[in-house]
Amino acid sequence: MSLMKSMVADDWQKYIPGLLLCVFFAFVVMNIHHVLAKYHKANEASLAIPRLEKKLSELEAGGASAADIKKIQKKLAKHRKALAKVGGKPGDSWKWATLLYQDLQFKYVAMLLIGGIIIRNTIGVAKIFLPGIGIARPLIKPGIIILGVHYVWSDVAKVGGAGLILTAVFIFGTALAVMYLCKKFGVSDGLGGIMGAGTGVCGVSAIIATSPVVKAKPRDMAYAIGTILLFGTLMLFVMPYLGQALDVSQSQFGAWAALAILNTAQLIAAAEWYGEDARNTAVLINAARIMLIPFIVMYTVWFYDLKENVSADQRGLWNTIKGKFPIFILGFFILVLLNSLHMPFLGGPKVAHTPFWAMNAVYKWFFALGFAGIGLSISIDDMKKAGGVAFLVGSGAATAKMILGLVAVLLIGSELLQVTGGH
Amino acid sequence: MVFRHPCSLLLATDGEKHSLRAEEWSFNLATTLDIPLTILHVKDPYLKQFYNEIYAQGRREYLDHVDMELEAIARELEQRLISTARKAGIRCAFISRHGDPLTEIIAEVRHGNYDLLVVGGKRLSGISAFRSWNLPARLARRMGSVSIMTVRSMH
Amino acid sequence: MENSNGNNTKNTQQASEKVLSSEKREDLWAIIIAGIILILCCISPDAIYTFFKKSLFIF
Numbered sequence: 167m168s169l170m171k172s173m174v175a176d177d178w179q180k181y182i183p184g185l186l187l188c189v190f191f192a193f194v195v196m197n198i199h200h201v202l203a204k205y206h207k208a209n210e211a212s213l214a215i216p217r218l219e220k221k222l223s224e225l226e227a228g229g230a231s232a233a234d235i236k237k238i239q240k241k242l243a244k245h246r247k248a249l250a251k252v253g254g255k256p257g258d259s260w261k262w263a264t265l266l267y268q269d270l271q272f273k274y275v276a277m278l279l280i281g282g283i284i285i286r287n288t289i290g291v292a293k294i295f296l297p298g299i300g301i302a303r304p305l306i307k308p309g310i311i312i313l314g315v316h317y318v319w320s321d322v323a324k325v326g327g328a329g330l331i332l333t334a335v336f337i338f339g340t341a342l343a344v345m346y347l348c349k350k351f352g353v354s355d356g357l358g359g360i361m362g363a364g365t366g367v368c369g370v371s372a373i374i375a376t377s378p379v380v381k382a383k384p385r386d387m388a389y390a391i392g393t394i395l396l397f398g399t400l401m402l403f404v405m406p407y408l409g410q411a412l413d414v415s416q417s418q419f420g421a422w423a424a425l426a427i428l429n430t431a432q433l434i435a436a437a438e439w440y441g442e443d444a445r446n447t448a449v450l451i452n453a454a455r456i457m458l459i460p461f462i463v464m465y466t467v468w469f470y471d472l473k474e475n476v477s478a479d480q481r482g483l484w485n486t487i488k489g490k491f492p493i494f495i496l497g498f499f500i501l502v503l504l505n506s507l508h509m510p511f512l513g514g515p516k517v518a519h520t521p522f523w524a525m526n527a528v529y530k531w532f533f534a535l536g537f538a539g540i541g542l543s544i545s546i547d548d549m550k551k552a553g554g555v556a557f558l559v560g561s562g563a564a565t566a567k568m569i570l571g572l573v574a575v576l577l578i579g580s581e582l583l584q585v586t587g588g589h
Numbered sequence: 590m591v592f593r594h595p596c597s598l599l600l601a602t603d604g605e606k607h608s609l610r611a612e613e614w615s616f617n618l619a620t621t622l623d624i625p626l627t628i629l630h631v632k633d634p635y636l637k638q639f640y641n642e643i644y645a646q647g648r649r650e651y652l653d654h655v656d657m658e659l660e661a662i663a664r665e666l667e668q669r670l671i672s673t674a675r676k677a678g679i680r681c682a683f684i685s686r687h688g689d690p691l692t693e694i695i696a697e698v699r700h701g702n703y704d705l706l707v708v709g710g711k712r713l714s715g716i717s718a719f720r721s722w723n724l725p726a727r728l729a730r731r732m733g734s735v736s737i738m739t740v741r742s743m744h
Numbered sequence: 745m746e747n748s749n750g751n752n753t754k755n756t757q758q759a760s761e762k763v764l765s766s767e768k769r770e771d772l773w774a775i776i777i778a779g780i781i782l783i784l785c786c787i788s789p790d791a792i793y794t795f796f797k798k799s800l801f802i803f
Contacts, residue, residue, distance in 0.1 A: 173769060173773070175769075193800070196801070197801055200803065201803050300638075300641050304641070304643050304770045304773075306643060307643070307770070307774035308777040308781070310774075311774060311778035312778055312781060370639055371642050371644040371645040371646070373639075374642055374645040374646070374647065375646050375647045378654035381654070384636055384659060384662070387636050388635065391636070429642075429643075430643055431643045456644055459644070459646055460646075489646070489647060490647055491646070492644050492767070493772070493775075494770075494771035494772075494774040496775070497775040501778070501782075512786075519789055519790055519793075520789055521782065521785040521786045521789050522785070523789060523793065524785040524789035524790070524792040525781060525782065525785045525792075527792065527793045528785075528796050530796075531796055531800070532777075641766065641770075
């Protein structure tokens with residue numbers, strides 16, 4: 167009974183208004199996304215149908231194989247269905263939908279984040295909604311767990327393994343470089359510690375985990391959090407467009423984002439925005455990355471020789487892992503395990519009428535709710551607090567990670583970073 | 590014409606660099622006018638809102654740490670300012686509030702019977718003007734009949 | 745020289761206690777929600793698929 171009670175916050179009622187706001191916001195945006203996608207597909211179909219019809223008649227006249235003809239017929243049927251959904255006919259044009267959906271990448275992620283930021287920073291969000299908006303953000307977690315159905319153990323070993331090595335090198339490389347430089351230039355241990363951890367792994371989450379250990383000062387923390395939020399938001403909006411401009415492949419983008427974008431939610435958002443394969447790679451590398459949080463705390467304690475700052479019951483490898491390990495990631499790996507066992511009754515994300523196929527339809531809604539919460543939480547005033555040495559350190563580390571990360575994923579190539587899902 | 594002699598002075602300070610001159614000014618004013626000085630420090634829990642950042646681990650330790658640091662800053666400030674006031678022979682009280690600085694300073698101004706509020710302010714121009722929350726300007730808009738003096742820092 | 749709203753300090757400390765290990769609670773809820781979805785999808789995959797892929801899109 168007490169366990170049940172401890173699972174619910176005493177003041178749970180205060181979360182309801184904000185949560186409902188996020189549900190409404192996500193619902194509206196998902197529907198707009200759906201309409202845009204529908205008209206974009208109809209626009210493509212309208213252009214493709216005459217071409218395919220011509221090709222089909224040529225094939226039929228030329229006595230092509232039945233398989234080739236069937237292939238074209240199948241494509242035609244798909245396009246006709248897309249066109250029928252909007253009640254259009256070949257030759258009709260919905261260029262605006264293609265412009266918004268494909269060229270400008272105005273998908274649900276962008277709409278929720280940009281829309282959320284605009285709402286929060288113009289008309290504002292009433293205080294009554296704030297607790298619920300905060301609680302909507304972690305709803306990304308069930309979404310991430312559900313995404314476990316996209317992977318098999320060989321993916322975890324290949325992409326996760328490569329990702330783990332990459333992230334470990336980048337995380338500890340950044341942390342070591344930042345902490346060393348801060349120490350050399352006389353920056354306080356508190357600021358150096360949180361900036362090292364923050365720019366190394368998971369941004370604000372790492373600052374929260376390390377600031378009590380390094381006894382960071384409130385002013386330094388505000389500077390550091392502001393800087394991390396500022397660069398996270400910048401990267402989130404810049405990287406998908408930069409990736410497209412540089413023609414970075416989906417899987418490479420996923421890995422690049424996982425190396426360069428500090429805040430996990432922003433990383434998932436950028437990758438989901440870029441495409442499905444980018445998201446699959448990013449989520450897996452991120453799973454590897456967040457498991458490193460306990461180690462970055464331990465590393466910080468070791469670097470600054472702060473053992474006496476940590477209470478006795480939290481010292482040592484096991485206690486740190488127990489205290490700082492994000493256990494929800496175990497749920498993700500359980501689903502990966504179930505998917506890897508290839509149990510026929512569970513099916514797969516692409517096997518129609520199976521449980522995993524149905525689960526694949528759900529995750530986007532959790533992401534939408536989470537992104538609604540994230541968008542509505544991004545306050546420009548918080549980012550304005552970026553400043554001081556933290557800003558210099560943060561901008562240097564963020565730029566270096568972005569460039570070196572891109573070089574690393576381009577050198578590795580798409581193959582090693584591609585999630586197969588067992589197919 | 591009869592001038593009413595001011596009878597109480599409120600100094601709002603966070604102890605940061607940009608408030609140091611405001612502290613000096615209010616001590617000088619209190620001495621010159623021979624009136625009591627009330628020092629207000631607001632413990633701003635701003636940082637606490639980040640505790641539930643997704644994936645954040647060790648949230649309780651984080652919140653405790655913020656509390657401890659805010660307490661330590663308040664204590665240090667109280668000791669420093671009270672000893673300076675005593676040395677200067679100023680009648681002085683130290684008040685500490687917890688919450689949003691703008692709301693709490695206004696609440697204290699309304700709650701007490703003050704003639705003048707003294708606050709420190711940064712020199713703002715260009716990008717820094719855009720980036721600053723500009724507390725003195727916000728206070729000035731909501732002070733009612735109480736006067737406000739913003740002492741600009743030298744930096 | 746006294747603390748005029750010392751109660752506030754107390755409140756803050758109480759707030760800290762309340763969120764005791766809220767990250768663990770959050771993680772457990774994430775696992776529970778995903779588990780419930782898995783069970784529902786096992787019971788009726790078509791209904792779940794139709795609801796999330798079709799019914800929720802009203803336009």
